[in-house]
Amino acid sequence: MTDLMPRVHQPAADTWPSLARPRSNPVRRAGAMAAIRLIAKDLPATIHLDNNRSYGLGGPAMRVHRSSAFLDRLGQDAGSGFGEAYLAGDWDPEPGTDLADLLVPFAERFSNEETRHLLPKWAQSLRWLVTRSQPGDQENDRAGARENVSRHYDLSNSMFAEFLDPTLTYSAAYFGDAATADLATASYDELTQAQLNKLDSILDAAGVESGSRVLDIGCGWASLAIRAAQRGAWVTAITIAPQQALLAQRKIAEAGVSDRVQVALRDYRDQIGEFDAVLSVEMIEAVGERYWPVYFDAIERRLAPGGVGVVQAIVMPHERMLATRNTFTWVQKYIFPGGLIPSIKVIEDVTATHTGLHVDVIRHLGADYARTLRIWRNRFVDRWPAIADLGFDHTFCRMWEFYLAYSEAGFRTNYLDDVQLRLTRR
Incomplete structure (x- = not known):
């Protein structure tokens, strides 16, 4: 599939206000990083951060261009942060990696009963902090x-x-x-x-x-x-x-x-x-x-x-x-x-x-x-x-x-x- 986007995309602020970078929160950023480490332990994919650290077991790979913004989005909204980070250009699949092939290992984690609850119970109990309810x-x-x-x-x-x-x-x-x-x-x-x-x-x-x-x-x-x-x-x-x-x-x-x-x-x-x-x-x-x-x-x-x-x-x-x-x-x-x-x-x-x-x-x-x-x-x-x-x-x-x-x-x-x-x- 042809790569149509610049490697580091930046959305127009006036057209996409919801993609403005969230205010940095060290606690939530640290929580997002901890979640990535836990998920990546058994993940048959690779997450490359822009500080040259990588997580995962290999396979389809993603490149995070702006790690701080990526973690801020994940830490602010567990339901939308990952997708919003893609829209904002914070990450892309590595060249040659199909986007759906990359997303399959993540989806498998949520479709498999044995691996769905990857976070420890204490962390699961805090999900309400980063999970939003449907608007009225x-x-x-x-x-x-x-x-x-x-x-x-x-x-x-x-x-x-x-x-x-x-x-x-x-x-x-x-x-x-x-x-x-x-x-x-x-x-x-x-x-x-x-x-x-x-x-x-x-x-x-x-x-x-x-x-x-x-x-x-x-x-x-x-x-x-x-x-x-x-x-x-x-x-x-x-x-x-x-x-x-x-x-x-x-x-x-x-x-x-x-x-x-x-x-x-x-x-x-x-x-x-x-x-x-x-x-x-x-x-x-x-x-x-x-x-x-x-x-x-x-x-x-x-x-x-x-x-x-x-x-x-x-x-x-x-x-x-x-x-x-x-x-x-x-x-x-x-x-x-x-x-x-x-x-x-x-x-x-x-x-x-x-x-x-x-x-x-x-x-x-x-x-x-x-x-x-x-x-x-x-x-x-x-x-x-x-x-x-x-x-x-x-x-x-x-x-x-x-x-x-x-x-x-x-x-x-x-x-x-x-x-x-x-x-x-x-």
């Missing part, structure tokens, strides 16, 4: 959900079009046996067919055919709605991102299915009517824990007798969800405000307690998502000159590279999974 302004009521979703999905239709496949499908593709192939062979040319495979797998699971009435909750840029309409279904596709809705309508018209698909700028809580299939792809992550019961109740209420729901969701192990659900992470701060990834168990519990729905896991797509993310990141970097022409700066590029690599590492280590769930009435 990211609440996912109707107004808050519109703001949160718009901050990501209305960034720029043109930007998303540069790195997604031509269907503009922004969720895990389905590669089948190819999902576990060497990621170095991942090619943009294979992405469109894999996305169509995923769309078809959802429609097949829901039994969508000619004449079916379909509701697509959180429709994205309408690739699933278009695919359903091409089967002869009647589709209502809803989103709360205005710019996304405009492009979705254009894509529907270009596909020649405007007579079968209605796009509405509408919250899922406000939808009415009955449908033979209710579909929702990777939207639950933006719902928020407080509204999970409302979300699944809305799905149940919209299902006609005998109807089927299919939800594709990013999930994490239940105990990790419980441990992190009240923390404010780098992803929530910079990528998905108000977001929270559920577990399969919590989905089963919520549906059992608040609805009459039964949940079946029909497919795991974790390896497929890792491959999807590698293709997106390669494409994003390759198309960066065109994206930069849209008005985005180098810090934005670093932010999206880190987000895509960080997510890829999560799926490669099973810290994250992606599942397709079939919902039927009990």
Whole structure:
């Protein structure tokens, strides 16, 4: 992958005030350094500090250009400091080291039960000093959900079009046996067919055919709605991102299915009517824990007798969800405000307690998502000159590279999974 950034990046202070170097605190800096030493004892990666000291067991390597700033960020905010240090240019992978390959050993530490609690108990008890809670302004009521979703999905239709496949499908593709192939062979040319495979797998699971009435909750840029309409279904596709809705309508018209698909700028809580299939792809992550019961109740209420729901969701192990659900992470701060990834168990519990729905896991797509993310990141970097022409700066590029690599590492280590769930009435 081409290295687009200067080796020591410096973000624009007026554009990225959150990346201003935090006030130095010797105690917190010392605590961050102690944590690095503990983590690096068994870490199959290498951390090179700018004082020529190195930690770790070898393997993928990172170079810290500004150790003091790096430690200050880690010491101030355990949830965001590492990622913010990358955005600020405090560290980079060593030349020749892929960013996701570097992040995998760190992700493994948090996905492995035996190595997750690396800090001694006395240190774990002090984590609250450097762990922040979710801010109240990211609440996912109707107004808050519109703001949160718009901050990501209305960034720029043109930007998303540069790195997604031509269907503009922004969720895990389905590669089948190819999902576990060497990621170095991942090619943009294979992405469109894999996305169509995923769309078809959802429609097949829901039994969508000619004449079916379909509701697509959180429709994205309408690739699933278009695919359903091409089967002869009647589709209502809803989103709360205005710019996304405009492009979705254009894509529907270009596909020649405007007579079968209605796009509405509408919250899922406000939808009415009955449908033979209710579909929702990777939207639950933006719902928020407080509204999970409302979300699944809305799905149940919209299902006609005998109807089927299919939800594709990013999930994490239940105990990790419980441990992190009240923390404010780098992803929530910079990528998905108000977001929270559920577990399969919590989905089963919520549906059992608040609805009459039964949940079946029909497919795991974790390896497929890792491959999807590698293709997106390669494409994003390759198309960066065109994206930069849209008005985005180098810090934005670093932010999206880190987000895509960080997510890829999560799926490669099973810290994250992606599942397709079939919902039927009990």
